[in-house]
Every structure is written in structure tokens, then in C-alpha cells.
Amino acid sequence: VIEYLYLHFPFCRHLCNYCDFYKKVPKDTRELERYHQYLTQSAFELDKLLLAENEKLGELKSLYLGGGTPSLWGSEGARFIQKFLAERGWSLRADSEVTLEVNPGSWTVQGLSDWWEFGANRTSLGIQSLDATFLKLLDRVHSLADVYETLEYFGNSKINFSVDFMLGLPYSEKHQRNIGAELERILSFNPSHLSLYILKVPKHYPHFSQLPDDEWIEHEYLEVSRYLTERGFIHYEVSNFAKPGLESQHNLAYWRNDSVGALGPSATGYLAKSKLRYKWKTEKPEFEVERLTHEQVELEKLYLGLRTNRGISLESYFPEHELALGQLVERWQNRGLVLGDKTHCTPTAKGFLLMDSLMDDLFGLN
Ligand SMILES: C[S@@+](CC[C@H](N)C(=O)[O-])C[C@H]1O[C@@H](n2cnc3c(N)ncnc32)[C@H](O)[C@@H]1O
Ligand code: SF4
Numbered sequence: 001v002i003e004y005l006y007l008h009f010p011f012c013r014h015l016c017n018y019c020d021f022y023k024k025v026p027k028d029t030r031e032l033e034r035y036h037q038y039l040t041q042s043a044f045e046l047d048k049l050l051l052a053e054n055e056k057l058g059e060l061k062s063l064y065l066g067g068g069t070p071s072l073w074g075s076e077g078a079r080f081i082q083k084f085l086a087e088r089g090w091s092l093r094a095d096s097e098v099t100l101e102v103n104p105g106s107w108t109v110q111g112l113s114d115w116w117e118f119g120a121n122r123t124s125l126g127i128q129s130l131d132a133t134f135l136k137l138l139d140r141v142h143s144l145a146d147v148y149e150t151l152e153y154f155g156n157s158k159i160n161f162s163v164d165f166m167l168g169l170p171y172s173e174k175h176q177r178n179i180g181a182e183l184e185r186i187l188s189f190n191p192s193h194l195s196l197y198i199l200k201v202p203k204h205y206p207h208f209s210q211l212p213d214d215e216w217i218e219h220e221y222l223e224v225s226r227y228l229t230e231r232g233f234i235h236y237e238v239s240n241f242a243k244p245g246l247e248s249q250h251n252l253a254y255w256r257n258d259s260v261g262a263l264g265p266s267a268t269g270y271l272a273k274s275k276l277r278y279k280w281k282t283e284k285p286e287f288e289v290e291r292l293t294h295e296q297v298e299l300e301k302l303y304l305g306l307r308t309n310r311g312i313s314l315e316s317y318f319p320e321h322e323l324a325l326g327q328l329v330e331r332w333q334n335r336g337l338v339l340g341d342k343t344h345c346t347p348t349a350k351g352f353l354l355m356d357s358l359m360d361d362l363f364g365l366n
Contacts, residue, residue: 001058002050002271004253005090008264008280009070009077010035013106014141018201022266022282023068036080042263042285043088049287053274057090057261062097062250065120071102074111078118097122097249104150105142116159122248124162124195125150130182134169137207155189160246162193167224168217169199170207179220183227192246196224197239218353225349236309238352255304257297302362306355311339311346314362321365328361 010023011031026032050056070077085091092098099122100115129135132144154161163186169177186194198217201208212220225235233241237255240248253260262269265282275297278287292300298317305312318325325342332338337351337358351358 001056002259002261003058003061003093004064004250004258004260005057005060005062006064006066006250006260006262006264006267006269007039007070007081008262008267009065009067009073010265010282011072012067012069012103013072014139016141017139017206018199020200020202021068032076038265038285039084039263042280042287043084045285045287046261046263046269047088049278049289050271053271053276055259055271055273059091059093060096061093062099062253063092064099064250066099066101066124068101069103069106069126070100071107071111074108075114078111078114078120082118092119099124099248099250101126102150103142105146107150109153112153122160122162123154124164124193125154125191127151127163127186128166129169129177130185131175131177133171133175134177137170138166151186151189154191160192162195162248163191165194165196167196167198167220168212170210170212172212172220173216174210177220179224180227183224187231193240193242193248194228194233195240196221218350221353222349225352229349234309235349235352238307238355252308255308255310257301257304303359306347306358307352309346311344313342313344315342318362318365324365328365332358332361 008022011026012023013025015023015025024031065073065077065081073080096119098118098120100120101124102112103126127147128138128140130144130147135142135144135147165182165186167179198221199211201211225241228241229235232243234244234247235241236247237251240251242248250260257270257272259272260270262278262280265280268277268279270277275292275294277290277292279290280287302312302317314325314329315322322342329338329342329345332345332351335350336348337354338345338347340346347355347358
């Protein structure tokens with residue numbers, strides 16, 4: 001039974017120059033109608049797939065509306081989704097987590113209140129930086145005033161909200177970005193959760209030559225982790241921090257390798273029992289399927305286990321390398337990369353940052 005559903009809304013007011021997600025600026029109102037048709041047809045295709053795999057969508061523990069900029073969908077979106085779920089007999093559990101991504105400058109009070117009425121009870125605000133210099137460099141369409149207007153609204157509401165930030169921004173060294181000061185300001189609005197992603201861009205990114213070096217990024221990342229954990233947040237995944245008990249249930253499902261349904265152009269879903277991943281095409285409501293081998297699933301579980309504070313038993317993955325594994329984990333401990341031992345090991349913040357090199361070390365055992 002699938003209890004988590006992701007829905008991708010692929011429209012934005014403006015396309016930020018660093019962004020690699022599937023999205024576009026709608027040309028006219030017909031684009032939205034076409035998107036609604038796309039969702040309707042893809043729900044039909046998804047039902048067929050689930051039937052063939054002997055699966056079904058149960059009462060949802062989580063519905064995540066991501067994008068793109070789903071807050072632009074407004075009242076019309078809330079009405080559409082309500083009807084869309086009801087017509088298919090898909091329902092939300094009474095205690096389900098319903099998350100809406102919101103961008104400053106891309107929402108209205110009426111639009112949001114229709115989402116609350118529908119059942120949305122969590123938002124993720126795309127803040128990225130609280131410094132106007134960096135908002136401009138990032139090519140964000142909204143102003144710093146829009147950001148504060150959004151924060152005031154959420155800070156004064158009872159809605160549980162998370163904020164997204166980005167680290168490793170271009171010109172960080174030149175302008176001496178002060179992430180601690182930005183975090184201090186953001187915490188005054190009382191978010192329950194923060195996600196901080198290190199900017200990843202291809203070589204043709206306009207400010208590629210101005211990205212900070214590894215040393216700067218390490219310092220910034222460790223500073224963020226120290227600052228937030230000292231203030232009661234749990235660093236529960238590489239890029240995510242939450243007040244105790246307020247971790248994103250939706251993302252935890254991904255990090256457990258649980259089944260997650262997905263709809264919308266470019267969205268990816270996973271059926272754990274069938275080890276089947278499917279990805280929606282962007283131009284028509286069809287998906288591509290990838291069936292994973294047992295080894296691929298085990299490798300993903302290892303990687304996902306190391307990404308969260310749940311940690312992992314490395315011994316069970318590398319039983320034939322017991323001695324070398326013990327020595328490796330000891331070396332990691334000495335470098336401050338992990339806590340625990342080979343029977344149960346959890347990365348520290350520094351370990352999270354050096355995740356790829358931990359994985360390389362593990363595969364060097366063979
Ligand atoms: C799916 S995006 C959409 C969020 C929303 N539309 C916005 O712009 O704020 C979710 C988050 O991914 C992060 N992100 C987007 N592009 C990124 C990139 N190139 N590298 C790292 N993180 C990125 C941002 O923090 C963003 O808030
Ligand atoms: S608003 Fe968000 S999804 Fe849209 S282009 Fe910018 S970063 Fe990407």
C-alpha cells in the first residue's frame with residue numbers, strides 16, 4: 001500500500017538561472033488547463049501500473065505539492081486537487097502531513113487560505129538568502145521586502161513552516177556572506193524546520209568562476225550545523241534540520257526507501273515491493289520504468305542510511321570485510337566523521353559533508 005504522494009507543479013513566475021528542476025513560465029491560461037489534463041490522464045496510467053504490480057494507493061500519510069512554484073496555483077489548485085483526490089477515491093488520513101511549497105512574491109492570502117481549508121498543514125518557503133545582494137545574484141524574481149512579507153505572514157500564523165536556504169553561493173567570499181546572521185534573523189520567525197542545500201550548478205552557470213572554494217563551503221556548512229543544533233534543531237539528514245518531532249514525514253519516506261507515488265511532469269515515484277522506479281515524461285502523461293536489482297536496492301539503502309541520523313549497520317553490508325571495516329570506521333572516528341562503530345554508525349556533520357568520500361572508502365574495501 002502506498003501512503004505517500006508527490007505532485008509536481010511545473011510553473012514559476014520567472015526561471016532562476018541556477019535551477020535544474022523541470023519548470024516553465026506559463027504562456028497563457030491554456031497551459032494550466034493542459035497541465036490539469038496531464039494530471040488526470042497520468043492518474044489513470046498510475047492506477048494501471050499499480051494494478052499490474054498488485055499495489056494500491058491507500059489513505060495518504062503525506063501529500064507533497066512541490067515544484068516549480070505550487071503556491072502560484074492558488075485557489076484554483078486547491079479546488080482542483082480536492083476534486084482530483086475525491087474522484088479517484090484517494091483520501092488523506094486525519095493526521096496526514098500536507099506540504100505546499102511557497103515562493104515569496106508568488107502567493108495570495110486567499111490562495112493560501114483555500115489551501116489551508118483543503119487540508120494543507122505545512123509549507124516550505126523558498127527563502128535561499130536573507131541578503132539582498134545574494135537574492136539578486138541568484139536571479140530571484142522577488143525582492144527582500146517580499147521575503148519579509150512572507151515571513152511575517154507565516155510567523156504570525158499557526159502554520160507549521162520550513163524554510164529553504166542555499167549555501168556555497170557565488171561571490172560569498174567577496175561579499176563575506178554571514179550565514180550566522182541570516183539564520184539568527186530567520187529563527188526570529190520561528191520556523192519548525194530548515195533545509196540548507198549547497199548550490200550545485202553546471203559549468204555553463206554564469207557565475208561558475210565565482211563559486212566559493214571547498215574550504216569556504218565546509219566552514220559555512222559546519223557553522224550552520226553547529227548554530228542550529230545549539231538552538232535545539234536536530235540535524236537529521238545531510239541538508240535538513242528539524243525541531244524534535246517535526247521532521248518532514250514525506251522526506252523520511254524517501255530516505256527509508258519506502259514507496260512514494262508521484263504525479264506531474266518529471267516527477268519520480270518508487271514501488272518498494274516491486275523495486276520499480278518510474279519517471280514521468282514532460283511532454284505527455286507517460287512514464288519510463290526502471291526495475292532495480294537486489295544489489296542496486298541494497299546500495300541505495302546503504303547510501304540513504306548514511307544520509308540520515310538513523311545511521312546504519314555497516315557490518316551487515318560488508319560481512320566479508322569485518323577486519324578492514326573495523327579499521328576503516330576507526331579511522332573515520334579519529335577524523336571526526338562518524339559516531340558509533342561498525343555495528344551501528346552515524347555520520348557527524350563533517351561526515352555528512354564528506355558523504356561521497358565515505359562511500360568511496362567503503363567501496364575501496366573490495
Ligand atoms: C524544488 S526547489 C523549488 C523551490 C521554490 N520554487 C524556490 O525557488 O524557492 C526546492 C529547493 O531546492 C533548492 N535548489 C534549487 N536549485 C538548486 C541548485 N541548483 N543547487 C542546490 N539546491 C537547489 C532550493 O533551496 C529550493 O528551495
Ligand atoms: S522559482 Fe524555484 S523552481 Fe522556479 S526556477 Fe526558481 S528555483 Fe527553480
